[in-house]
Amino acid sequence: MVDVDWLLLVEDDPDHRVLLEEVLRRHWPGLGFHERPDVATATRWLRERKADAGLDGGVLVVDVGLGGPSGFHLLEWMDDVDFEVPAVVLTASRNAMDAEHAFHLGAAGYFQKPVDFGDYVNLLRQVLEPEDRDDEDEGTHYGG
Amino acid sequence: MAVERRNLFRASLIIEPLWRRWGLALLSLAVYAVAFVPLYGRAGVGVSALSLFPVVVLGWLFGAWGGLLGGIFSVPLNALLLSLMGEPGWSMVVGSVGAEGSALVVVVGSVVGLLRDLGLRLDRHLTEWRRAERALRETEDRYRLLFEHSRDPMFVSRPGEGIVDANDALLRLFERQKTNLLQVDVTDFFVEAADGERYWQELERAGFVEDLPARLRVGGEVMDCLVTASARRDGQRRVVEYQGSIRDVSDNHTLHALAERRTRELEQAVHELEAFTYSVSHDLRTHLVTMGGFASMLWSEHREDLPGQAQDFLGRIVRASRRMDEFVQDLLQYSRVTRADLEPRRVELDEAVSEALSTLEGVVADRQARVSVEDDLGAVHADAHLLGRVLENLLSNALKFVPEGRTPEVAVRSRLRGRRLRLEVEDNGVGVEEEQVPRMFQAFERLEPARFRGTGVGLTIVERAVDRMDGEVGVSSKRDEGSTFWLELPPALPSGFEGQG
Numbered sequence A: 001m002v003d004v005d006w007l008l009l010v011e012d013d014p015d016h017r018v019l020l021e022e023v024l025r026r027h028w029p030g031l032g033f034h035e036r037p038d039v040a041t042a043t044r045w046l047r048e049r050k051a052d053a054g055l056d057g058g059v060l061v062v063d064v065g066l067g068g069p070s071g072f073h074l075l076e077w078m079d080d081v082d083f084e085v086p087a088v089v090l091t092a093s094r095n096a097m098d099a100e101h102a103f104h105l106g107a108a109g110y111f112q113k114p115v116d117f118g119d120y121v122n123l124l125r126q127v128l129e130p131e132d133r134d135d136e137d138e139g140t141h142y143g144g
Numbered sequence B: 001m002a003v004e005r006r007n008l009f010r011a012s013l014i015i016e017p018l019w020r021r022w023g024l025a026l027l028s029l030a031v032y033a034v035a036f037v038p039l040y041g042r043a044g045v046g047v048s049a050l051s052l053f054p055v056v057v058l059g060w061l062f063g064a065w066g067g068l069l070g071g072i073f074s075v076p077l078n079a080l081l082l083s084l085m086g087e088p089g090w091s092m093v094v095g096s097v098g099a100e101g102s103a104l105v106v107v108v109g110s111v112v113g114l115l116r117d118l119g120l121r122l123d124r125h126l127t128e129w130r131r132a133e134r135a136l137r138e139t140e141d142r143y144r145l146l147f148e149h150s151r152d153p154m155f156v157s158r159p160g161e162g163i164v165d166a167n168d169a170l171l172r173l174f175e176r177q178k179t180n181l182l183q184v185d186v187t188d189f190f191v192e193a194a195d196g197e198r199y200w201q202e203l204e205r206a207g208f209v210e211d212l213p214a215r216l217r218v219g220g221e222v223m224d225c226l227v228t229a230s231a232r233r234d235g236q237r238r239v240v241e242y243q244g245s246i247r248d249v250s251d252n253h254t255l256h257a258l259a260e261r262r263t264r265e266l267e268q269a270v271h272e273l274e275a276f277t278y279s280v281s282h283d284l285r286t287h288l289v290t291m292g293g294f295a296s297m298l299w300s301e302h303r304e305d306l307p308g309q310a311q312d313f314l315g316r317i318v319r320a321s322r323r324m325d326e327f328v329q330d331l332l333q334y335s336r337v338t339r340a341d342l343e344p345r346r347v348e349l350d351e352a353v354s355e356a357l358s359t360l361e362g363v364v365a366d367r368q369a370r371v372s373v374e375d376d377l378g379a380v381h382a383d384a385h386l387l388g389r390v391l392e393n394l395l396s397n398a399l400k401f402v403p404e405g406r407t408p409e410v411a412v413r414s415r416l417r418g419r420r421l422r423l424e425v426e427d428n429g430v431g432v433e434e435e436q437v438p439r440m441f442q443a444f445e446r447l448e449p450a451r452f453r454g455t456g457v458g459l460t461i462v463e464r465a466v467d468r469m470d471g472e473v474g475v476s477s478k479r480d481e482g483s484t485f486w487l488e489l490p491p492a493l494p495s496g497f498e499g500q501g
Helices: A014-027 A039-052 A071-081 A096-104 A117-128 B002-013 B018-043 B047-084 B089-149 B168-174 B193-206 B249-305 B308-339 B349-359 B361-367 B384-400 B434-440 B458-468
Strands: A006-010 A032-036 A058-063 A087-091 A109-112 B154-158 B162-166 B208-218 B221-233 B239-248 B344-348 B370-373 B379-383 B409-417 B420-426 B472-478 B482-489
Touching: A006 A014, A006 A039, A014 A032, A014 A117, A014 B249, A032 A039, A039 A071, A058 A071, A058 A117, A071 A087, A071 A096, A087 A096, A096 A109, A109 A117, A117 B249, B018 B047, B047 B089, B154 B168, B168 B239, B193 B208, B193 B221, B208 B239, B221 B249, B239 B249, B249 B308, B308 B384, B308 B458, B344 B349, B344 B384, B349 B361, B349 B370, B349 B384, B361 B384, B379 B384, B379 B420, B379 B482, B384 B409, B384 B420, B384 B458, B384 B482, B434 B472, B458 B472, B458 B482
Parallel strands: A006 A032, A006 A058, A058 A087, A087 A109, B370 B409
Antiparallel strands: B154 B162, B154 B239, B208 B221, B221 B239, B344 B379, B409 B420, B420 B482, B472 B482
């Protein structure tokens, strides 16, 4: 974690929020963790953050299926307002169309939520320590 | 009626059984013999008149030959009877009865016999004629019923007369009374004059037309029909009649539309079911992420804090959630394979196989498997994603179902087979009994649940995917010796034809 100072998780499932927070707390304790349950609150938070401290050093982790507008809407909005924060998309079940959509909207990654804690750690390592990544990014493999 | 009349005729005139005829003949002879003496005395020499009686009876009973022979024999018989009475028999017959009288008896006997024969022959002809008439009426009834009750509109027309008969189906089709349709020229039905011309030309040339497509003026509207007709000729090869039928294919169109609608509805239903499978699998996985995530977090971060038995329990939960995840992922893969939009294009099998193998590197390394891939596997016309899933499943099966302690050996090769490219994946695994082969591709069938982990969906995914790419998949297998899975796909179009398929 050289570049990343903070992470915003946009996720409507509280359990999944806790899970990710735990992974971060244990393995990246210095990282600023923020969470929002939907697109509306996330955009508000991002505006405030930009006004306060700027968006540098941030990473966005966005769930696709949110109650209300989907995670893709957030990516679109980011593009519209020119907020440049690397974003990765998380989903319960990956599919080729969503993956294409995500990359089309400029996502840095498209991942399926792992069932195993260890896999979660590996996944976040790919997101937070991109220089350690292999050339062939396992996480962007999608079924379809 | 006819039968009764004939019996009456035969009963009154023709005596059929032989014993009855002989009986009557003897009876008449007896009557003659008994009457001879008193009549001889009273009628003088009217012997020949008396002889007429049995001779007529013989002619009646036995026909011309009976009458003739009876007449001839009556001459010596009379002579004999006369000599028995003390008369000079022969000279009396020849002299007083006269040759003319005897000849008359013979002639009358023969004529009566001839009449009897003629009657019999007439009777036989009448019987035959009636039988033929009845048979004719039966066939006439049969074909008339066929004609009348046929659901296909039919007509009979004659040259120069137009339609002379039409069945109910035709009347219904044309919405006309029979009387309105008779005498109508078939040519008048055709909307396009050219169709009518072709109809007559074909009939003239070949003697028949078959399923001639034509638009017909039917009732108040125009219908697409197929016309079939043939000419019936007499002995001089002159056309006597035309017999034809009309099939209303606009009806077929409605059937077709119905079938199409049903198909759409079914497709819709299947689509909804697939969407349901997908969303159920998706939601299952959402909760699985939570359960498995926290369980494995406990396992990796807090295992040491737990008593031994709790560790054991936790381990079971973690393993079960991994298995559950594999299962749900396979279900998702299956529904994706079913639902995905296909983009068939040229796929190099060399690349596809090595890509699939790269996802299985871990397994290959773990089992120290030997995988040999033939060079130049060729290219197929397929969807790259789907083919990738197929190859992954086949290769991972080939590596997986190998008994512990045996080094997995997998061979991949291809060859052209007819107009298909056939890819084969051979393993040295456990194989299956021949009768179990059909079960292999069924969903959730696990033939080796005790020895190998699996979800039972893999081969179902393979089959579904290959099917969607217009290919075929199959296996030949020998218990304990291994299996060879093959799949056949259309070969890739020559380069330059891309995008035109």
